[in-house]
Amino acid sequence: MSGRAPLAVLVVDDEQRSLETLKRTLDDHFTVFTASSAEQGNAVMAQELVQIVLSDQRMPGTSGVAFLRGVRAQWPNTVRLILSGYTEAEDIITGINEAGIWQYLLKPWHPDQLLLTLQSAGELWRLQQENQRLTLELRASPENLALRVFSLRQKAKALAGFDKLIRADSSPLNEVCALAERVAGHDLSVLITGESGTGKELLARAIHYASARAEQPFVVENCGAMPDTLLESELFGHKRGAFTGATDTHIGLFQQADGGTLFLDEIGETSPAFQVKLLRALQEGEIRPVGSPRSVGVDVRLIAATNRDLEADVASGRFREDLYYRVAGITLYLPALRERAQDIEPIVTDMLKKSPLVGRKMSHEALDLLTRHAWPGNVRELQNEIRRALALGDGPVLGAELLSPRVRQTATLPDPVSDAVEEESGQLKHHLDRIEAQLIRDAMLRHKGNKTHAADELGLTRVGLRMKMMRLGLG
Numbered sequence: 001m002s003g004r005a006p007l008a009v010l011v012v013d014d015e016q017r018s019l020e021t022l023k024r025t026l027d028d029h030f031t032v033f034t035a036s037s038a039e040q041g042n043a044v045m046a047q048e049l050v051q052i053v054l055s056d057q058r059m060p061g062t063s064g065v066a067f068l069r070g071v072r073a074q075w076p077n078t079v080r081l082i083l084s085g086y087t088e089a090e091d092i093i094t095g096i097n098e099a100g101i102w103q104y105l106l107k108p109w110h111p112d113q114l115l116l117t118l119q120s121a122g123e124l125w126r127l128q129q130e131n132q133r134l135t136l137e138l139r140a141s142p143e144n145l146a147l148r149v150f151s152l153r154q155k156a157k158a159l160a161g162f163d164k165l166i167r168a169d170s171s172p173l174n175e176v177c178a179l180a181e182r183v184a185g186h187d188l189s190v191l192i193t194g195e196s197g198t199g200k201e202l203l204a205r206a207i208h209y210a211s212a213r214a215e216q217p218f219v220v221e222n223c224g225a226m227p228d229t230l231l232e233s234e235l236f237g238h239k240r241g242a243f244t245g246a247t248d249t250h251i252g253l254f255q256q257a258d259g260g261t262l263f264l265d266e267i268g269e270t271s272p273a274f275q276v277k278l279l280r281a282l283q284e285g286e287i288r289p290v291g292s293p294r295s296v297g298v299d300v301r302l303i304a305a306t307n308r309d310l311e312a313d314v315a316s317g318r319f320r321e322d323l324y325y326r327v328a329g330i331t332l333y334l335p336a337l338r339e340r341a342q343d344i345e346p347i348v349t350d351m352l353k354k355s356p357l358v359g360r361k362m363s364h365e366a367l368d369l370l371t372r373h374a375w376p377g378n379v380r381e382l383q384n385e386i387r388r389a390l391a392l393g394d395g396p397v398l399g400a401e402l403l404s405p406r407v408r409q410t411a412t413l414p415d416p417v418s419d420a421v422e423e424e425s426g427q428l429k430h431h432l433d434r435i436e437a438q439l440i441r442d443a444m445l446r447h448k449g450n451k452t453h454a455a456d457e458l459g460l461t462r463v464g465l466r467m468k469m470m471r472l473g474l475g
Helices: 016-026 038-047 064-074 089-098 111-138 142-158 173-184 200-209 228-236 272-284 310-316 321-327 341-353 364-372 378-392 405-412 416-421 427-446 451-458 462-471
Strands: 008-012 031-035 052-056 079-084 103-106 190-193 218-222 261-265 301-306 330-333
Touching: 008 016, 008 038, 016 031, 016 111, 031 038, 038 052, 038 064, 052 064, 052 111, 064 079, 079 111, 103 111, 111 378, 173 200, 173 330, 190 200, 200 218, 200 261, 200 301, 218 228, 228 272, 272 321, 310 321, 341 364, 341 378, 364 378, 364 405, 427 451, 427 462, 451 462
Parallel strands: 008 031, 008 052, 052 079, 079 103, 190 301, 190 330, 218 261, 261 301
Antiparallel strands: none
């Protein structure tokens, strides 16, 4: 958002520490106003020009949904988000339908992910303003509107090619992209596996725009941390009055993607009960909106993604075998960034090339640290690191001192071979502790801080994981 005035965000939370943490996270990118109640939030809205509102759900007095319902009535152009540690389906659906909530974020939140979501909300607000302006401008000129639509479609294609997965000549991604390009033209379901942040959605978009469905919609849904009731409504739609809070008929994403591609991210997080409904929709080529007596035919190509081992989930009964074979027409694995360290320098170079301040480059020491870091957050984490260095650096060369402490600590990591030789001095235990700590960090990132899920993945009890985290100083 460089070159543009920062947008204003109002954060409403009755917990003062949470309010302060949210403000610190967002302060560098937005003008942040805070309020500890709905009443204070309304006072801020009446005095300041606010584009984005992020509200806690459970507060004394007026709830977050009720507060945002009032915001929608008085300031309908704001982008509204709820932050909550609870996932009651009725609350979520009511919020989306009555308060026009754009995103429902769950606690505990990760700073980088929260910031990316708020930045997306900012872009949405700007696009809404541009859309209103163009609507007025083009009302008397449908020919111009058609040309703009064509231009935007071509731009979307250009931004979503296989070349947008930046990589080196020797990268293992080359084989993945070559296979994806070969299957793109065939109406085959695709399952993309790999850790969070590796670029699964980017690969899915590239497949869509290289297919015969490129002129039709590409629709995205994240299935993670969403209760069955809400997910069913989002994908299949619902009729007005189908349930409490259904004040309008909602067209589901299957219908919105008709003729095009539906990308279901984190499909491994769906419950077995919902998997039955999804399987039927894919097998029959039709969906039934909630509350409707009739089915609706749909023609979609499914691309699904997961960071889980679905074959292991099939073996354990957590994921239906028949659905697995329905979504995995072909499986593409996106390697983690630490598995393709040769791609780090090209990614850094590409980002620096796109920077408003041309001619900047990374020092050799900084590149060495970036190459040696484990990158639990993968490409997304690397991009944040480069943005940090660009923001903090003044000169043409971005040095290692501009990198975050966790990346600079890479320089102090003991060498595995040396550790093995110096086992008697205790260095091996030190090295193993660091490896154990990194594995725990990776699991916690993948599961968004959920200790129960992280413990399951690591083969630990929740108590065992907590004790290890305390011993390793991970909080």
